[in-house]
Amino acid sequence: MKILVVGGGGREHAIIRKLKESPKVTGIYCCPGNGGIAKDAECFPIKATDIEGMTAFAKEKAVDLVVVAPDDPLVLGMADVLEAEGFMVFGPSQKAAEIEGSKVFSKNLMKKYGIPTAGYEVFSDSASAMAYVERNNQFPIVIKADGLALGKGVIIAQNLEEAKDGIRSIMEDKIFGKSGNNIVVEEYLTGPEVSVLAFTDSKTVCPMVSSMDHKRVNDHDEGPNTGGMGTIAPNPYYTPEAAAQCMETIFLPTMNAMNAEGRPFKGCLYFGLMLTPKGPYVIEYNCRFGDPETQVVLPLLETDLVEIMEAISQERLGELEIRWKKGAAACVILASGGYPKAYETGKPVFGLDENGQHPGVTVYHAGTKLQNDVLCTAGGRVLGVTAVGGTLPDALAKSYAAVREITFEGAHYRTDIGSKKF
Ligand code: AMP
Ligand code: GLY
Numbered sequence: 001m002k003i004l005v006v007g008g009g010g011r012e013h014a015i016i017r018k019l020k021e022s023p024k025v026t027g028i029y030c031c032p033g034n035g036g037i038a039k040d041a042e043c044f045p046i047k048a049t050d051i052e053g054m055t056a057f058a059k060e061k062a063v064d065l066v067v068v069a070p071d072d073p074l075v076l077g078m079a080d081v082l083e084a085e086g087f088m089v090f091g092p093s094q095k096a097a098e099i100e101g102s103k104v105f106s107k108n109l110m111k112k113y114g115i116p117t118a119g120y121e122v123f124s125d126s127a128s129a130m131a132y133v134e135r136n137n138q139f140p141i142v143i144k145a146d147g148l149a150l151g152k153g154v155i156i157a158q159n160l161e162e163a164k165d166g167i168r169s170i171m172e173d174k175i176f177g178k179s180g181n182n183i184v185v186e187e188y189l190t191g192p193e194v195s196v197l198a199f200t201d202s203k204t205v206c207p208m209v210s211s212m213d214h215k216r217v218n219d220h221d222e223g224p225n226t227g228g229m230g231t232i233a234p235n236p237y238y239t240p241e242a243a244a245q246c247m248e249t250i251f252l253p254t255m256n257a258m259n260a261e262g263r264p265f266k267g268c269l270y271f272g273l274m275l276t277p278k279g280p281y282v283i284e285y286n287c288r289f290g291d292p293e294t295q296v297v298l299p300l301l302e303t304d305l306v307e308i309m310e311a312i313s314q315e316r317l318g319e320l321e322i323r324w325k326k327g328a329a330a331c332v333i334l335a336s337g338g339y340p341k342a343y344e345t346g347k348p349v350f351g352l353d354e355n356g357q358h359p360g361v362t363v364y365h366a367g368t369k370l371q372n373d374v375l376c377t378a379g380g381r382v383l384g385v386t387a388v389g390g391t392l393p394d395a396l397a398k399s400y401a402a403v404r405e406i407t408f409e410g411a412h413y414r415t416d417i418g419s420k421k422f
Contacts, residue, residue: 010295018299069091120186232329233296330418
């Protein structure tokens with residue numbers, strides 16, 4: 001099979017590495033890809049959101065499967081267009097992707113179907129939102145832009161002033177554009193956070209190994225939110241009891257709710273959960289593999305990923321037994337200095353071999369490019385250094401040993417991935 005993977009970050013690199021293990025695969029294309037992905041797949045500079053360009057490319061190369069990995073092309077309906085052209089696609093329809101594309105939609109869905117989530121109100125004008133937070137007078141409170149915002153559309157306001165500033169910046173200054181036309185204001189929850197990615201064909205839901213992201217840029221969860229600075233899998237707080245409860249109160253009800261709404265979800269459904277004192281609650285849904293969760297979850301997958309994607313497409317996921325490796329995985333992100341705010345690019349990366357790898361670990365490239373044959377930085381998150389071990393401490397030790405040997409000017413990483421205590 002020839003496979004086209006849409007996207008160009010660490011997640012896509014991890015997907016490609018896993019696809020390459022399948023005996024069914026004869027060739028992989030990635031659009032747009034990046035400097036490191038180019039060692040594993042043929043990359044072409046088509047933007048991930050260019051539906052017309054991507055469809056034309058898929059036709060030209062006569063691919064057998066298209067994996068649409070990022071959120072924005074899914075929310076724009078890329079999977080629908082490719083399917084209408086006869087391609088087998090991994091990734092949900094536009095209507096199903098709204099579970100991530102609109103927080104108002106997902107909150108209303110959870111309310112309607114009794115899926116546990118933080119109490120909330122929706123506002124379409126800033127004056128009523130401000131009047132509400134003033135009247136409610138409980139802090140911290142959480143303010144979320146309705147639409148996509150590169151993982152940065154959530155403000156946790158510690159007091160009234162911060163809440164009003166947040167509402168103003170999203171709804172009046174439009175820092176996230178029209179994603180901020182509506183907002184959700186919700187109750188602040190506490191507890192360990194767990195990411196659960198699940199394969200689903202709308203009939204069966206198969207949770208993958210659980211994981212934990214680290215969203216803040218600095219150690220001890222300080223500094224602004226990022227796309228994710230590191231991950232571990234499995235998540236040590238996600239007990240078998242919590243997993244059973246999530247299946248019953250969250251995973252199955254969500255799949256069924258999407259069917260009842262006429263929006264069957266096929267692909268990878270991401271559950272962002274919080275294990276609160278009152279049980280597991282949904283913080284957010286994503287309509288795709290998480291980044292950098294994928295970088296620790298897929299290395300533990302034993303079953304052929306192509307077989308899983310085919311089974312989902314043919315709605316026979318229930319017939320497959322999906323197997324996972326024992327042990328643990330850890331991914332430490334090397335980011336450009338300054339990220340998630342302004343940062344420089346074009347810095348040569350040292351400590352990697354000609355394939356962009358380092359002994360004992362797998363280096364997933366998030367933001368690299370080849371400049372005169374030299375691998376250079378090209379994004380905020382640059383590399384995801386991933387190791388698998390018998391235990392989490394083993395995996396972390398291997399990952400950090402490599403991280404200390406990989407360098408570029410201004411490189412920043414967290415030194416406390418996987419060590420958080422609740
Ligand atoms: P999201 O982009 O929705 O995943 O939110 C980003 C981060 O904000 C989450 O990973 C949580 O750490 C935090 N967060 C979101 N909603 C809440 C909430 N209701 N209570 C506490 N923290 C939250
Ligand atoms: N790591 C969080 C996300 O992919 O949205």
